[in-house]
Protein backbone atom coordinates (compact mmCIF):
# COMPACT_ATOMS: atom_id res chain seq x y z
CA UNK A 1 0.00 0.00 0.00
CA UNK A 2 1.36 3.46 -0.91
CA UNK A 3 2.08 5.96 1.88
CA UNK A 4 -0.92 8.13 1.07
CA UNK A 5 -3.32 5.25 1.30
CA UNK A 6 -1.70 3.99 4.48
CA UNK A 7 -2.26 7.43 5.99
CA UNK A 8 -5.95 7.37 5.06
CA UNK A 9 -6.47 4.14 6.94
CA UNK A 10 -4.53 5.19 10.03
CA UNK A 11 -6.26 6.95 12.92
CA UNK A 12 -4.64 8.96 15.73
CA UNK A 13 -5.66 6.90 18.76
CA UNK A 14 -5.66 9.96 21.06
CA UNK A 15 -8.30 11.58 18.87
CA UNK A 16 -10.30 8.49 17.90
CA UNK A 17 -10.75 7.40 21.53
CA UNK A 18 -13.04 9.42 23.78
CA UNK A 19 -14.51 8.97 27.22
CA UNK A 20 -17.89 10.28 28.35
CA UNK A 21 -19.21 10.24 31.90
CA UNK A 22 -22.94 9.73 31.73
CA UNK A 23 -25.00 10.84 34.73
CA UNK A 24 -28.48 9.57 33.90
CA UNK A 25 -30.23 8.10 30.93
CA UNK A 26 -31.94 11.46 30.57
CA UNK A 27 -28.63 13.38 30.76
CA UNK A 28 -27.26 11.25 27.99
CA UNK A 29 -30.04 12.53 25.75
CA UNK A 30 -30.12 16.15 26.90
CA UNK A 31 -28.93 18.99 24.73
CA UNK A 32 -25.40 19.67 26.01
CA UNK A 33 -25.50 23.45 25.45
CA UNK A 34 -28.53 23.92 27.62
CA UNK A 35 -27.45 21.63 30.39
CA UNK A 36 -26.08 23.30 33.53
CA UNK A 37 -23.80 20.31 34.08
CA UNK A 38 -22.70 20.37 30.47
CA UNK A 39 -18.97 20.36 31.13
CA UNK A 40 -19.17 17.09 32.96
CA UNK A 41 -21.11 15.52 30.12
CA UNK A 42 -18.83 16.40 27.24
CA UNK A 43 -16.65 13.62 25.85
CA UNK A 44 -12.94 14.06 26.49
CA UNK A 45 -9.90 12.61 24.77
CA UNK A 46 -6.95 10.87 26.39
CA UNK A 47 -3.55 12.49 26.75
CA UNK A 48 -1.82 9.16 26.12
CA UNK A 49 -2.79 5.89 24.46
CA UNK A 50 0.67 4.37 23.93
CA UNK A 51 0.26 1.82 26.75
CA UNK A 52 -2.81 0.50 24.89
CA UNK A 53 -2.28 1.07 21.17
CA UNK A 54 1.53 1.14 21.05
CA UNK A 55 4.27 3.75 20.97
CA UNK A 56 2.98 5.53 17.85
CA UNK A 57 -0.55 5.85 19.29
CA UNK A 58 -2.13 4.84 15.97
CA UNK A 59 -4.99 2.53 15.05
CA UNK A 60 -4.79 1.00 11.63
CA UNK A 61 -7.45 -0.21 9.19
CA UNK A 62 -10.36 2.20 9.58
CA UNK A 63 -11.74 5.41 8.10
CA UNK A 64 -13.86 7.74 10.25
CA UNK A 65 -13.07 5.75 13.38
CA UNK A 66 -14.62 6.61 16.75
CA UNK A 67 -13.94 4.55 19.85
CA UNK A 68 -16.31 5.71 22.57
CA UNK A 69 -15.95 4.50 26.11
CA UNK A 70 -19.06 5.71 27.88
CA UNK A 71 -19.06 5.31 31.64
CA UNK A 72 -21.84 5.57 34.18
CA UNK A 73 -20.54 8.58 36.13
CA UNK A 74 -20.73 6.88 39.54
CA UNK A 75 -19.87 3.20 39.25
CA UNK A 76 -17.90 3.74 36.00
CA UNK A 77 -19.64 0.73 34.41
CA UNK A 78 -18.76 0.88 30.75
CA UNK A 79 -20.42 0.89 27.35
CA UNK A 80 -18.07 0.42 24.44
CA UNK A 81 -19.19 1.81 21.11
CA UNK A 82 -16.84 1.47 18.14
CA UNK A 83 -18.04 3.11 14.91
CA UNK A 84 -16.36 3.77 11.54
CA UNK A 85 -17.20 4.63 7.95
CA UNK A 86 -15.02 1.95 6.37
CA UNK A 87 -12.88 -0.94 7.55
CA UNK A 88 -10.12 -2.97 5.90
CA UNK A 89 -11.65 -6.22 7.03
CA UNK A 90 -8.65 -8.53 6.85
CA UNK A 91 -5.95 -6.14 8.08
CA UNK A 92 -7.63 -3.82 10.58
CA UNK A 93 -6.39 -3.68 14.17
CA UNK A 94 -8.57 -5.54 16.64
CA UNK A 95 -9.74 -2.60 18.76
CA UNK A 96 -12.01 -4.45 21.14
CA UNK A 97 -9.50 -7.26 21.59
CA UNK A 98 -6.82 -4.68 22.46
CA UNK A 99 -9.03 -2.74 24.86
CA UNK A 100 -10.20 -5.97 26.45
CA UNK A 101 -6.77 -6.34 28.11
CA UNK A 102 -7.19 -3.01 29.88
CA UNK A 103 -10.86 -2.73 30.84
CA UNK A 104 -12.81 -5.21 32.96
CA UNK A 105 -14.90 -7.70 31.04
CA UNK A 106 -18.24 -6.52 32.45
CA UNK A 107 -18.62 -3.73 29.86
CA UNK A 108 -21.61 -3.76 27.52
CA UNK A 109 -21.96 -3.03 23.82
CA UNK A 110 -25.68 -2.41 24.10
CA UNK A 111 -26.94 1.18 24.40
CA UNK A 112 -30.17 -0.09 26.03
CA UNK A 113 -28.38 -2.08 28.73
CA UNK A 114 -26.13 0.91 29.38
CA UNK A 115 -29.09 3.32 29.68
CA UNK A 116 -30.57 0.93 32.23
CA UNK A 117 -27.27 0.73 34.14
CA UNK A 118 -26.96 4.52 34.23
CA UNK A 119 -30.54 4.93 35.49
CA UNK A 120 -29.87 2.40 38.28
CA UNK A 121 -26.55 4.07 39.06
CA UNK A 122 -28.19 7.45 39.59
CA UNK A 123 -30.69 5.89 41.98
CA UNK A 124 -28.56 3.52 43.95
CA UNK A 125 -24.81 3.97 43.46
CA UNK A 126 -22.98 5.04 46.61
CA UNK A 127 -19.20 5.46 46.76
CA UNK A 128 -17.27 2.56 48.27
CA UNK A 129 -15.43 3.12 51.55
CA UNK A 130 -15.59 5.77 54.25
CA UNK A 131 -16.12 9.44 53.58
CA UNK A 132 -13.27 11.40 55.18
CA UNK A 133 -13.73 14.92 53.78
CA UNK A 134 -16.13 17.20 51.98
CA UNK A 135 -16.01 20.69 50.56
CA UNK A 136 -18.10 23.00 48.43
CA UNK A 137 -17.02 24.58 45.19
CA UNK A 138 -18.84 27.33 43.30
CA UNK A 139 -16.58 27.63 40.29
CA UNK A 140 -19.24 26.29 37.97
CA UNK A 141 -21.09 29.61 37.85
CA UNK A 142 -24.00 27.85 39.43
CA UNK A 143 -24.95 27.26 43.03
CA UNK A 144 -22.47 25.63 45.37
CA UNK A 145 -21.66 22.07 44.40
CA UNK A 146 -20.64 19.61 47.07
CA UNK A 147 -17.70 17.24 46.72
CA UNK A 148 -16.66 14.39 48.97
CA UNK A 149 -13.56 12.23 49.40
CA UNK A 150 -13.85 8.53 50.24
CA UNK A 151 -11.09 6.35 51.67
CA UNK A 152 -10.75 2.75 50.43
CA UNK A 153 -8.42 -0.21 50.68
CA UNK A 154 -8.52 -3.41 48.62
CA UNK A 155 -10.80 -5.07 51.17
CA UNK A 156 -13.38 -2.23 51.07
CA UNK A 157 -16.60 -3.82 49.76
CA UNK A 158 -17.10 -2.98 46.08
CA UNK A 159 -13.77 -1.20 45.75
CA UNK A 160 -11.81 -3.75 43.71
CA UNK A 161 -14.48 -3.78 40.97
CA UNK A 162 -14.64 0.01 41.04
CA UNK A 163 -10.86 0.35 40.82
CA UNK A 164 -10.64 -2.05 37.87
CA UNK A 165 -12.79 0.42 35.93
CA UNK A 166 -11.18 3.63 37.27
CA UNK A 167 -7.57 2.60 36.66
CA UNK A 168 -7.94 3.15 32.91
CA UNK A 169 -7.55 6.88 33.67
CA UNK A 170 -4.02 6.21 34.97
CA UNK A 171 -3.01 4.94 31.53
CA UNK A 172 -4.87 7.69 29.67
CA UNK A 173 -3.59 10.67 31.71
CA UNK A 174 -0.45 9.88 33.71
CA UNK A 175 2.71 9.77 31.60
CA UNK A 176 4.49 6.51 32.34
CA UNK A 177 1.50 5.32 34.40
CA UNK A 178 0.80 1.60 34.73
CA UNK A 179 -1.62 -0.65 36.59
CA UNK A 180 -0.80 -1.60 40.17
CA UNK A 181 -0.81 -5.10 41.64
CA UNK A 182 -3.96 -6.13 43.46
CA UNK A 183 -1.99 -8.58 45.59
CA UNK A 184 0.01 -5.78 47.24
CA UNK A 185 -2.44 -5.35 50.05
CA UNK A 186 -1.08 -2.17 51.64
CA UNK A 187 -2.38 0.22 48.98
CA UNK A 188 -4.63 3.05 50.16
CA UNK A 189 -6.92 5.12 47.95
CA UNK A 190 -8.82 8.37 48.21
CA UNK A 191 -11.60 8.85 45.67
CA UNK A 192 -13.21 12.17 44.83
CA UNK A 193 -16.91 12.36 43.96
CA UNK A 194 -19.19 15.22 43.06
CA UNK A 195 -22.38 14.96 45.14
CA UNK A 196 -25.66 16.12 43.59
CA UNK A 197 -29.05 16.22 45.29
CA UNK A 198 -31.22 13.42 43.89
CA UNK A 199 -34.76 13.26 45.29
CA UNK A 200 -35.52 9.63 44.55
CA UNK A 201 -32.20 8.12 45.70
CA UNK A 202 -32.27 6.57 49.21
CA UNK A 203 -29.37 8.80 50.33
CA UNK A 204 -30.98 11.86 48.70
CA UNK A 205 -27.93 12.24 46.47
CA UNK A 206 -26.20 10.90 43.37
CA UNK A 207 -22.40 10.59 43.17
CA UNK A 208 -20.16 11.32 40.19
CA UNK A 209 -16.51 10.28 39.98
CA UNK A 210 -14.05 13.16 39.54
CA UNK A 211 -10.62 11.67 40.30
CA UNK A 212 -8.55 9.60 42.69
CA UNK A 213 -5.17 9.10 44.28
CA UNK A 214 -3.35 5.94 45.32
CA UNK A 215 -0.60 5.75 47.94
CA UNK A 216 1.64 3.02 49.30
CA UNK A 217 3.31 2.87 52.73
CA UNK A 218 7.01 1.94 52.63
CA UNK A 219 9.11 1.10 55.65
CA UNK A 220 11.01 4.06 57.03
CA UNK A 221 13.87 3.63 59.51
CA UNK A 222 13.57 2.66 62.34
CA UNK A 223 9.90 1.75 62.84
CA UNK A 224 7.79 4.17 60.84
CA UNK A 225 6.39 4.26 57.31
CA UNK A 226 6.88 6.66 54.44
CA UNK A 227 3.56 7.16 52.63
CA UNK A 228 4.34 7.41 48.93
CA UNK A 229 1.73 9.07 46.73
CA UNK A 230 1.83 7.01 43.58
CA UNK A 231 -0.94 7.82 41.10
CA UNK A 232 -2.94 11.01 41.10
CA UNK A 233 -5.55 11.91 38.52
CA UNK A 234 -8.33 14.48 38.24
CA UNK A 235 -10.56 13.88 35.22
CA UNK A 236 -10.37 16.57 32.51
CA UNK A 237 -13.88 18.03 33.08
CA UNK A 238 -12.87 18.73 36.70
CA UNK A 239 -9.31 20.01 36.16
CA UNK A 240 -8.24 23.60 36.88
CA UNK A 241 -10.95 24.20 39.48
CA UNK A 242 -8.97 23.46 42.62
CA UNK A 243 -10.06 19.80 42.99
CA UNK A 244 -6.50 18.49 42.63
CA UNK A 245 -5.45 20.76 45.49
CA UNK A 246 -8.39 19.64 47.63
CA UNK A 247 -7.66 15.96 47.03
CA UNK A 248 -3.94 16.37 47.72
CA UNK A 249 -4.65 18.31 50.92
CA UNK A 250 -7.10 15.63 52.02
CA UNK A 251 -4.44 12.96 51.52
CA UNK A 252 -1.96 15.07 53.48
CA UNK A 253 -4.42 15.63 56.33
CA UNK A 254 -5.14 11.91 56.35
CA UNK A 255 -1.41 11.05 56.49
CA UNK A 256 -1.03 13.45 59.43
CA UNK A 257 -3.62 11.46 61.39
CA UNK A 258 -1.68 8.20 60.98
CA UNK A 259 0.85 7.80 63.79
CA UNK A 260 2.97 5.35 61.82
CA UNK A 261 3.49 7.76 58.93
CA UNK A 262 6.75 9.74 59.20
CA UNK A 263 6.48 11.57 55.89
CA UNK A 264 4.53 11.91 52.67
CA UNK A 265 6.56 11.49 49.49
CA UNK A 266 5.61 11.52 45.81
CA UNK A 267 6.62 8.99 43.18
CA UNK A 268 7.85 10.49 39.93
CA UNK A 269 5.67 13.65 39.90
CA UNK A 270 4.78 15.43 36.66
CA UNK A 271 5.59 19.15 36.41
CA UNK A 272 1.95 20.15 36.83
CA UNK A 273 1.71 17.97 39.90
CA UNK A 274 4.94 19.36 41.38
CA UNK A 275 3.49 22.86 41.07
CA UNK A 276 0.27 21.78 42.74
CA UNK A 277 2.22 20.12 45.54
CA UNK A 278 4.47 23.16 46.05
CA UNK A 279 1.51 25.52 46.24
CA UNK A 280 -0.44 23.34 48.66
CA UNK A 281 2.60 22.62 50.86
CA UNK A 282 3.53 26.31 50.98
CA UNK A 283 0.10 27.25 52.28
CA UNK A 284 0.28 24.41 54.81
CA UNK A 285 3.76 25.30 56.03
CA UNK A 286 2.93 29.00 56.30
CA UNK A 287 0.01 28.12 58.54
CA UNK A 288 2.25 25.84 60.62
CA UNK A 289 4.83 28.64 61.02
CA UNK A 290 2.43 31.50 61.58
CA UNK A 291 3.35 31.98 65.25
CA UNK A 292 7.05 31.26 64.83
CA UNK A 293 9.77 33.92 65.07
CA UNK A 294 12.61 31.79 63.61
CA UNK A 295 11.92 32.58 59.97
CA UNK A 296 11.92 36.33 60.62
CA UNK A 297 15.62 36.11 61.49
CA UNK A 298 16.36 35.05 57.89
CA UNK A 299 19.11 32.69 56.68
CA UNK A 300 20.87 30.68 57.95
CA UNK A 301 17.94 29.08 59.73
CA UNK A 302 18.67 26.89 62.75
CA UNK A 303 18.94 23.28 61.56
CA UNK A 304 17.59 21.66 64.74
CA UNK A 305 14.53 23.87 64.66
CA UNK A 306 14.04 23.06 60.98
CA UNK A 307 14.16 19.32 61.63
CA UNK A 308 11.57 19.68 64.40
CA UNK A 309 9.17 21.53 62.07
CA UNK A 310 9.82 19.01 59.29
CA UNK A 311 9.02 15.98 61.41
CA UNK A 312 5.93 17.63 62.92
CA UNK A 313 4.62 18.44 59.44
CA UNK A 314 5.69 15.04 57.97
CA UNK A 315 7.40 16.68 55.00
CA UNK A 316 9.94 14.81 52.90
CA UNK A 317 13.40 16.37 53.46
CA UNK A 318 14.17 17.84 50.04
CA UNK A 319 10.64 19.16 49.61
CA UNK A 320 10.72 20.74 53.08
CA UNK A 321 14.04 22.51 52.51
CA UNK A 322 12.77 23.86 49.17
CA UNK A 323 9.62 25.17 50.87
CA UNK A 324 11.64 26.89 53.59
CA UNK A 325 13.81 28.47 50.89
CA UNK A 326 10.71 29.72 49.10
CA UNK A 327 9.33 31.26 52.29
CA UNK A 328 12.67 32.93 53.05
CA UNK A 329 12.82 34.32 49.52
CA UNK A 330 9.30 35.64 49.87
CA UNK A 331 10.33 37.56 52.98
CA UNK A 332 13.16 39.18 51.03
CA UNK A 333 10.56 40.85 48.85
CA UNK A 334 9.71 43.28 51.60
CA UNK A 335 12.74 42.97 53.89
CA UNK A 336 15.21 44.45 51.40
CA UNK A 337 18.60 43.74 52.93
CA UNK A 338 21.52 42.83 50.61
CA UNK A 339 23.24 41.05 53.55
CA UNK A 340 20.20 38.91 54.15
CA UNK A 341 19.94 38.16 50.46
CA UNK A 342 23.58 37.06 50.44
CA UNK A 343 23.06 34.84 53.51
CA UNK A 344 20.02 33.40 51.77
CA UNK A 345 21.95 32.55 48.60
CA UNK A 346 24.58 30.81 50.71
CA UNK A 347 21.97 28.69 52.48
CA UNK A 348 20.43 27.60 49.18
CA UNK A 349 23.81 26.90 47.61
CA UNK A 350 24.86 24.85 50.60
CA UNK A 351 21.86 22.60 50.10
CA UNK A 352 22.42 22.41 46.36
CA UNK A 353 26.04 21.46 47.03
CA UNK A 354 25.08 18.70 49.45
CA UNK A 355 22.37 17.30 47.18
CA UNK A 356 24.64 17.32 44.11
CA UNK A 357 27.88 16.42 45.90
CA UNK A 358 28.72 13.39 43.74
CA UNK A 359 28.82 15.44 40.54
CA UNK A 360 30.25 18.66 41.99
CA UNK A 361 33.11 16.91 43.78
CA UNK A 362 34.49 15.76 40.43
CA UNK A 363 34.96 19.20 38.85
CA UNK A 364 37.39 22.07 39.52
CA UNK A 365 36.53 24.72 42.18
CA UNK A 366 35.96 27.35 39.47
CA UNK A 367 33.69 25.14 37.46
CA UNK A 368 31.91 24.18 40.67
CA UNK A 369 31.27 27.81 41.58
CA UNK A 370 29.94 28.48 38.10
CA UNK A 371 27.71 25.41 38.13
CA UNK A 372 26.32 26.27 41.57
CA UNK A 373 25.63 29.87 40.54
CA UNK A 374 23.82 28.67 37.44
CA UNK A 375 21.74 26.12 39.36
CA UNK A 376 20.98 28.71 42.03
CA UNK A 377 19.72 31.12 39.38
CA UNK A 378 17.31 28.54 37.98
CA UNK A 379 16.12 27.60 41.46
CA UNK A 380 15.44 31.24 42.39
CA UNK A 381 13.53 31.84 39.15
CA UNK A 382 11.44 28.76 39.79
CA UNK A 383 10.69 29.83 43.38
CA UNK A 384 9.56 33.24 42.15
CA UNK A 385 7.30 31.61 39.58
CA UNK A 386 5.68 29.44 42.23
CA UNK A 387 5.34 32.29 44.75
CA UNK A 388 3.87 34.53 42.04
CA UNK A 389 1.27 31.91 41.22
CA UNK A 390 0.09 32.17 44.83
CA UNK A 391 0.12 35.97 44.96
CA UNK A 392 0.47 37.34 41.41
CA UNK A 393 -0.34 40.92 42.47
CA UNK A 394 2.98 41.17 44.30
CA UNK A 395 5.15 40.25 41.31
CA UNK A 396 6.81 43.67 40.96
CA UNK A 397 8.12 43.51 44.54
CA UNK A 398 10.87 41.23 43.21
CA UNK A 399 12.44 44.01 41.21
CA UNK A 400 15.14 44.86 43.75
CA UNK A 401 16.44 41.29 43.63
CA UNK A 402 18.74 40.89 40.66
CA UNK A 403 19.94 37.31 40.71
CA UNK A 404 23.75 37.45 40.61
CA UNK A 405 25.50 35.48 37.86
CA UNK A 406 28.49 34.39 39.93
CA UNK A 407 29.22 33.31 43.50
CA UNK A 408 27.08 34.31 46.48
Ligand SMILES: CC(=O)SCCNC(=O)CCNC(=O)[C@H](O)C(C)(C)COP(=O)(O)OP(=O)(O)OC[C@H]1O[C@@H](n2cnc3c(N)ncnc32)[C@H](O)[C@@H]1OP(=O)(O)O
Nearest residue numbers: 173231232233234239240241242243244245269270272273
Ligand atom coordinates in the same frame (compact mmCIF):
# COMPACT_ATOMS: atom_id res chain seq x y z
C1 LIG B 1 2.49 11.28 41.13
C2 LIG B 1 1.66 11.48 39.93
O1 LIG B 1 0.70 10.80 39.72
S1 LIG B 1 2.10 12.71 38.84
C3 LIG B 1 0.82 12.79 37.65
C4 LIG B 1 -0.23 13.76 38.03
N1 LIG B 1 -1.40 13.51 37.22
C5 LIG B 1 -1.54 13.92 35.94
O2 LIG B 1 -0.71 14.58 35.36
C6 LIG B 1 -2.80 13.45 35.27
C7 LIG B 1 -3.52 14.54 34.50
N2 LIG B 1 -3.67 15.78 35.23
C8 LIG B 1 -4.39 15.87 36.38
O3 LIG B 1 -4.90 14.91 36.91
C9 LIG B 1 -4.56 17.26 36.95
O4 LIG B 1 -4.47 18.20 35.94
C10 LIG B 1 -3.52 17.59 38.05
C11 LIG B 1 -3.55 16.54 39.14
C12 LIG B 1 -2.11 17.68 37.48
C13 LIG B 1 -3.93 18.94 38.64
O5 LIG B 1 -5.24 18.85 39.15
P1 LIG B 1 -6.24 20.10 39.11
O6 LIG B 1 -7.50 19.73 39.74
O7 LIG B 1 -6.31 20.59 37.72
O8 LIG B 1 -5.42 21.08 40.05
P2 LIG B 1 -5.90 22.48 40.63
O9 LIG B 1 -7.15 22.93 39.97
O10 LIG B 1 -5.91 22.37 42.08
O11 LIG B 1 -4.70 23.41 40.17
C14 LIG B 1 -4.37 23.44 38.77
C15 LIG B 1 -4.52 24.84 38.17
O12 LIG B 1 -5.80 25.38 38.38
C16 LIG B 1 -5.70 26.62 39.05
N3 LIG B 1 -6.82 26.69 39.99
C17 LIG B 1 -6.83 26.23 41.24
N4 LIG B 1 -8.02 26.51 41.81
C18 LIG B 1 -8.76 27.11 40.87
C19 LIG B 1 -10.06 27.62 40.84
N5 LIG B 1 -10.83 27.58 41.93
N6 LIG B 1 -10.53 28.16 39.70
C20 LIG B 1 -9.73 28.22 38.61
N7 LIG B 1 -8.48 27.75 38.58
C21 LIG B 1 -8.00 27.22 39.69
C22 LIG B 1 -4.42 26.55 39.76
O13 LIG B 1 -3.90 27.86 40.03
C23 LIG B 1 -3.59 25.82 38.77
O14 LIG B 1 -3.17 26.72 37.79
P3 LIG B 1 -2.00 26.42 36.73
O15 LIG B 1 -2.55 25.41 35.78
O16 LIG B 1 -1.73 27.73 36.11
O17 LIG B 1 -0.84 25.86 37.51
